[in-house]
Amino acid sequence: MAHRFDAIVIGTGQSGPSLARRLTEAGRKVAVIERKRFGGTCVNNGCIPTKSLIASARAAHVARRAADFGVVIEGPVRVDMKAVKARKDAIVRVSNEGVEEGLRENPGITVHVGHARFTGPKRVEVDGAVLEAEQIFINVGGRADVPLIPGIEVVPYLTNSSIMAVDFLPEHLVILGGSYIGLEFGQMYRRFGSEVTVIQRNPHLIPREDEDVSSAIREILEGEGIRILTDAAVTRVAERGGKVAVSVTAGGKAMEVTGSHLLVATGRRPNTDDLGLEAAGIETDERGFIKVDGQLRTNVPGIFAMGDCNGRGAFTHTSYNDFEIIAANLFEGEERRVEDRIITYGLFIDPPLGRAGMTEKDVRRKGIRALVAKMPMEDVGRAYERSETQGFMKIIVDAGSRQILGAALLGIEGDEIVQGLLDMMYAKAPYDVIQRAMHIHPTVYEMIPYMFEDLQPLE
Numbered sequence: 001m002a003h004r005f006d007a008i009v010i011g012t013g014q015s016g017p018s019l020a021r022r023l024t025e026a027g028r029k030v031a032v033i034e035r036k037r038f039g040g041t042c043v044n045n046g047c048i049p050t051k052s053l054i055a056s057a058r059a060a061h062v063a064r065r066a067a068d069f070g071v072v073i074e075g076p077v078r079v080d081m082k083a084v085k086a087r088k089d090a091i092v093r094v095s096n097e098g099v100e101e102g103l104r105e106n107p108g109i110t111v112h113v114g115h116a117r118f119t120g121p122k123r124v125e126v127d128g129a130v131l132e133a134e135q136i137f138i139n140v141g142g143r144a145d146v147p148l149i150p151g152i153e154v155v156p157y158l159t160n161s162s163i164m165a166v167d168f169l170p171e172h173l174v175i176l177g178g179s180y181i182g183l184e185f186g187q188m189y190r191r192f193g194s195e196v197t198v199i200q201r202n203p204h205l206i207p208r209e210d211e212d213v214s215s216a217i218r219e220i221l222e223g224e225g226i227r228i229l230t231d232a233a234v235t236r237v238a239e240r241g242g243k244v245a246v247s248v249t250a251g252g253k254a255m256e257v258t259g260s261h262l263l264v265a266t267g268r269r270p271n272t273d274d275l276g277l278e279a280a281g282i283e284t285d286e287r288g289f290i291k292v293d294g295q296l297r298t299n300v301p302g303i304f305a306m307g308d309c310n311g312r313g314a315f316t317h318t319s320y321n322d323f324e325i326i327a328a329n330l331f332e333g334e335e336r337r338v339e340d341r342i343i344t345y346g347l348f349i350d351p352p353l354g355r356a357g358m359t360e361k362d363v364r365r366k367g368i369r370a371l372v373a374k375m376p377m378e379d380v381g382r383a384y385e386r387s388e389t390q391g392f393m394k395i396i397v398d399a400g401s402r403q404i405l406g407a408a409l410l411g412i413e414g415d416e417i418v419q420g421l422l423d424m425m426y427a428k429a430p431y432d433v434i435q436r437a438m439h440i441h442p443t444v445y446e447m448i449p450y451m452f453e454d455l456q457p458l459e
């Protein structure tokens with residue numbers, strides 16, 4: 001016999017639990033299904049654990065630089081990897097348990113643990129139970145996409161999930177992938193004390209970014225002793241004497257990189273292949289992402305897809321924003337759309353990159369008449385006082401409207417201060433507003449008005 005609900009939420013990622021709560025506030029009877037760990041990727045294998053580990057790695061880094069600040073540490077700095085992992089686990093546990101408790105304690109929600117599969121447009125099966133509802137919200141996220149490299153099926157490798165169990169120091173971590181995940185783990189493990197090699201297929205790290213940003217990031221990481229191979233195709237992986245040998249062709253030259261451990265960070269794929277979508281008639285694209293419109297509706301009435309599985313974003317904030325859009329449209333009578341949001345993200349290496357809006361190459365591609373300002377972090381007093389002057393800030397504005405089109409802030413606090421610019425972009429305010437405001441001294445942000453004094457035409 002089928003159990004009837006008003007709504008079913010599949011997956012407890014970054015939008016499902018919030019939407020479930022909002023549905024109950026509207027008096028709906030909701031079923032929530034989670035197959036593994038409550039809170040999904042961000043909480044268990046993504047943002048929260050990596051940023052906790054990055055904090056430990058930064059502490060080690062600052063301790064090693066203690067003498068630069070006149071601080072004396074007697075003896076070498078040693079990292080206790082078991083303690084690092086225990087700290088990370090404790091932080092993760094708070095969020096993981098918080099999500100689960102929040103769902104279980106809500107009288108309007110019935111929690112099911114198990115793998116959900118559609119067996120019809122309005123029907124889902126989980127652990128032998130049949131659930132039916134008029135509205136179904138899919139929030140199943142994604143997982144590491146492991147490329148079909150010859151040898152990968154027999155070589156032990158780590159992903160962003162399995163590396164969470166590591167409580168020892170890999171002697172030499174070889175990382176496939178030079179984008180966000182690979183670079184954050186790369187710098188982190190280098191700072192813990194591992195030798196690190198990053199192998200990137202593209203000619204540039206973080207290929208979405210402008211070349212000046214990607215080159216500066218490379219310089220920062222190489223400055224810490226990370227070996228980076230770009231334009232590098234991996235042709236085979238093999239186990240050799242307890243080590244992992246990676247055959248690479250980089251810049252036309254064949255070589256072999258041998259490490260103690262291999263981390264695959266080459267991309268993510270949606271968890272949609274075993275969801276029974278065909279039984280419900282839900283369409284996906286050729287990569288498995290569920291097709292949605294700007295209001296996150298699938299092709300089947302009453303079924304929505306939120307978060308990484310819809311291919312419209314790949315971040316916690318995009319998933320949460322999906323919840324906000326759906327909730328506003330369903331309950332507040334609004335007409336919010338994914339197209340209205342401005343792209344933004346952080347790359348949490350140290351110093352971080354904060355990105356908002358268009359890159360320089362986006363602006364050029366669109367042929368927008370624009371002005372650009374750039375300032376090295378060496379010119380920022382706050383960075384100088386902290387002896388952390390790596391990176392630069394770049395802001396692009398529309399030459400006509402004087403509105404900000406995009407910003408890349410690679411430097412201390414770049415991930416925080418870029419959000420002030422982001423809000424200006426949402427407000428569609430001209431940059432003059434920032435120039436006329438009074439800012440706190442000494443901060444990074446106080447330099448932003450001066451950048452606008454030096455805007456140059458983007459040739």
Ligand SMILES: Cc1cc2nc3c(=O)[nH]c(=O)nc-3n(C[C@H](O)[C@H](O)[C@H](O)COP(=O)(O)OP(=O)(O)OC[C@H]3O[C@@H](n4cnc5c(N)ncnc54)[C@H](O)[C@@H]3O)c2cc1C
Pocket residue numbers: 010011012013014015016033034035036037038039040041042043045046047048050114115116117139140141142160181271274275306307308309313314315316317318319348
């Ligand atoms: C290493 C790493 C670092 C990251 N760092 C950041 C960061 O700093 N900032 C940021 O914004 N983003 C970051 N991200 C991305 C971010 O984690 C994801 O974008 C975010 O978690 C997406 O959430 P989601 O809502 O799509 O679902 P997810 O968080 O992926 O959760 C999906 C949930 O659905 C469950 N599920 C899947 N299939 C089924 C099924 N059939 N039945 C029942 N349950 C199912 C899963 O078990 C999971 O709990 C990072 C990702 C990684 C891997």
